[in-house]
Amino acid sequence: MHSLYYVGLDVHKKSISYSVKTADGTRVDFGSIPATRTAVAAWVEALPGPWVGALEATLFTGWIYDFLQPFAVDLQVAHPAMLQAIACAKKKSDRLDADKICDLLRCDLLPQCYIAPPEIRELRRVLRYRNLLVRQAVRLKNRISGVLMEVGEPYNKKRLHGKMYFYELLDHLQHTPESAIELLAISRGMLETFQDLEGQLIAGLKRHALLARRVRLLESIQGVGEITALSWALEIGEPERFASVRRAISYCGLCAGLHESADKQRRAPISKQRNKHLQTVLVEAAKLAPRFNPELKAVRERELARGSRNRATLAVARKLTAYLLWVDRHRQPFVARARAA
Secondary structure, three states: OOOOEEEEEEEOOOEEEEEEEOOOOOEEEEEEEEOOHHHHHHHHHOOOOOEEEEEEOOOOHHHHHHHHHHHOOEEEEEOHHHOHHHHOOOOOOHHHHHHHHHHHHHOOOOOEOOOOOHHHHHHHHHHHHHHHHHHHHHHHHHHHHHHHHHOOOOOOOOOOOOHHHHHHHHHOOOOOOHHHHHHHHHHHHHHHHHHHHHHHHHHHHHHOOOOHHHHHHHOOOOOOOHHHHHHHHHHHOOHHHOOOHHHHHHHOOOOEEEEEEOOEEEEEEEOOOOOHHHHHHHHHHHHHHHHOOHHHHHHHHHHHOOOOHHHHHHHHHHHHHHHHHHHHHHOOOOOOOOOOO
């Protein structure tokens, strides 16, 4: 019977360092290979027997994980922020990093992190690209306003980015240099392109069989729109991985850090260890949702009575997270509780 081997991988853009050990820590192989599918396939074929592996979560982890998973008995992904032992080592190299990851896996001390199924990651990539288009569109809107201010042309701020008003304004500019008019026209054309692309991406995501019903259920919560629902579904992945609402709130970055030592506790600012994409969407949704949701409006008013607008927004975002998690877990439309008389 073949013994089980432990493999630690330190992945980079162009190379992958590896360390192969037995259960008692004896090193079997140690080296580096190019980060290509051909080289990885040849390396897997040369492994001495059944193996379990671990690699750190990076930009390049996804395709390597998907490629290696069918060959491994088990393959885990380590949380990079929790691998501080590697970063703090006196000597540090890619091969030593792979060696330490292998040892953590072998001793069952690897800080494992969640990796979403491939189909969720594919759709998440599309959604994040849509977010990039939105940021670029906002930059173009600011650039259009900036050009008009530079040349001293008055405009209606509320109507500026409406198509009809913009082209009417462009036709009636009298003292504006030709270069500025040309830049305004180019910026508007790019803005319309970005907006069209954004609409196509969102429509495609909403029609996807994996998301359609899930998004409809999430939108049953008053104040939750298509972007919030899509962001939740794709960034959370599988809601069952959260044992409690508190863990989901922590993952979304909606709670403060806690430092405790010698019976003393100190609350830190909002933690940077969070899903920044989901945090941004939930905070923005928390500012608008109370207009449409009486329960969230009551939460906001209660916190505002204590005198902090930012805390009120966070309280609404936390309550919204609880609603989203409940709907996603139970696969049922949201029904608000009846208030006690």
